[in-house]
Amino acid sequence: MTAEKLLTRNFDRADSHTLRAYLETGGYTAWQKAQTLEPAAITEEVKQSNLRGLGGAGFPTGTKWSFVPKNHTGPVYLVINADEGEPGTFKDRYLLERDPHALIEGMLIAARAIRSPTGFVYIRGEYVEPWRRFSAAVGEAYDAGYLGRGFDVVVHRGAGAYICGEETGLISSLEGKKGWPKLKPPFPAIKGAFGAPTIVNNVETIAHVPHIINRGAAWFASLGTKTQGGTRMYSVSGRVTRPGVYEASVAITLRRIIEDLGGGVTGNGRLKAVVPGGSSAAILRADEIDVTADVDGLRNAGTMAGSAGVIVMDETVSIPEALMVVARFYAHESCGQCTPCRESTGWIYKMVRRIVEGRGQKDDLDTILDVARRGAGTTICAFYDGAVGPYISYIEKFRAEFEALIEGAGTRAVATPAPREAIARA
């Protein structure tokens, strides 16, 4: 199952970001081939490959492309989501810095499939070096005549907001507004950026497309599971020996990612928990890691493959403290548009924090679970559902740890804070 490297094959070349290196390793041959194919045939090939979106949602890519209305006469836009921000994820940074032409070639092919004259690449504002590298590659692609002949690429910088990684939030931001997600339907494929049909795809997803065109859908599909083809890049971090980005089949198990790719658990050496798909994925206990890390494998395990950001925690990690950090993130990044999300993320963070700080109350855990469950599914975008995953799973799977802190708080509260101070802080 040690898959052949596709996306990362050139990463150890010092000049892997240059056009010369890309051409030397077969770059832009898929684009040549794609120019001989009808747009519908390209979409069909991608459908058959079982390529699924690698930014988080796992939606079948070819199916998404097929949603663009066939009879549409105005422009169609291709938007690349390079607003990488899911905690624990860093793969797109590598692709932008080390193989930017793979993304450009994938964009050319995708644009032909959906008949788009213009692609926008939305790069998070903090990614200055990836932005420079990618912009330089776009310049090379123009000079070499790959771009500018029926397809243009505009590189757009974000300005710091996790919500812009949500595809309709990204579109709002691209349009020069605050990054508020939009109500669906209409879906972007019908009415997206600037009111035109728009396909939003993740960097890694599109970087796979040249390989599918070159080597065929059947080959790509065979690399993965029955319902998801190919390899993907796992971002492995936390308490592991070798944190880093690793390309492997989507059919690899979580155990092998942690033990073989990550080199095993550090800290006290014993695994306590793992977040398999970025911080919005529900947490798994140490006895739940013998599952394949593909979209459906992890969905069946009650969590999600998400962005494949694998965060490993050994037995010495405090789960309540980890949830406090995660909850602080969602409180900070809620865009404020929908009331359940805006209010709950803030209040749940405060409650988890007071538990961790020894000021928890008996009913806190049930209150958090109740608030989390009531809000799920009631908001415009998936952000709040992404916060609910960790709220519920951390508490349900490690409840005794939270309860110990709350019980300890009861005994300490007698001795420590003065009544007025306690009221002010609660």
Added chain:
Amino acid sequence: MSASTVAFSEAQLAEVRRLQALYPDARAALLPVLHMAQETFGHISLEAEEYVAGLFDVTPAHVHEVVTFYTLFFRQPKGRHVVAVCHNLSCHLAGAPEIIAHVMRRLGIGVGATTDDGRVTLQAVECLCACEHAPMMQVDDRYEFGLTPEKVDQILEGLR
């Protein structure tokens, strides 16, 4: 800052027009132009918001709404350098709280503050997506990886 100092050069105005022409709707160039404004004026004051609004077909209120939404836009003068330490999960597991405490002691300021000499603004920020090098931080345009108190000291020394 007096109103007269909030203005782009002719070359910058040409760049604004170039950016606006890249998009089907010129207003989409607002974020890129706000990045330019911040680089030019140091931060985005209310006057700068009004100035930028005048370059687009938008109200100052719209620009204000955008500026206040994004974390990379500063509405107050910032230090000559911005040190942004990640405090999200992977960095937290690798000791980010200790790193932030160390930077605070070294600079003698809290998170969100700027040193009296205007040299450094300190921030604690959400995931910068370089978790394989945790704990890490961003210093202006650069990512700094694998932080230790000693490495932090070296980096801070280099900021003038």
